Amino acid sequence: MSKRAIILAGGLGKRLQPYTLVLPKPLMPIGEYPILEVVIRQLAYNGFDHLTMCVNHQAELFMAFFGNGDKWGIKIDYSIEDKPLGTIAPLKLINSLPENFLIMNGDILTDIDFNDLYQTHINNKNIFTIASAERVEQIEYGVLDSNENSKLIGFSEKPKLNYLVSMGIYVANRDILGLIPLKQKYGFDDLMNTLLKEANNPSIYKYDGNWLDIGRPDDYVKAIDEFENNKTKFLKD
16 A cells, blocks of 8 residues: 655745755755655655655755655655645645645654554544654743732742643544645644534644754754764664
8 A cells, every 4th residue: 555745845944044044944964864865764664655745945956856756765746835835735735645644844853653653543543643742841930820819829930841742743634635725824723723623633643752843953953963873763774
């Protein structure tokens, strides 16, 4: 059975400037590879044989570097947006999507088992599955809890807050396409709110391994170090 993946690579990468003034974020190097090449090699290793890149900003660079995917033994084609459409609306431009397909951002460093995520989604007959990770946020201030009379009723000194966050990796059923407007900006948040409103709740796939989104300079530096120190963990091919 053919396995399809959609890579979202149309953003401007503003949070990672000044690095992204020259290269789009998914082409930023992690060691000797662009981070998107690491993603492609991981997907090929996990049995994905058809990859579509949704591109807009500097689309020609992606097409020149990755071509048709022969180098990695995977078919690569491109869906070009004439304007930024967000994270979900680009799916509406892609023809012949299979019943289930993986969607992910092109700037993620992780050692998640993409095949297990994909099969879990299919086995559970989910409409949408969100890969998630726990994150701890350190608040750098004393946090005050007050009542309606502006009296202090509780205090925490620099508390740590735990969150379950989206990793920017999803598996979707084709049924979501009917919810997406054509050629209008429509993001992950819009789709989640639509599905929740319809009581068609997405599923969560919890993952406790390595995951970094290189959207900020600090995270980009961490990703470089992680990859250099654990290259075989990320690239098993």
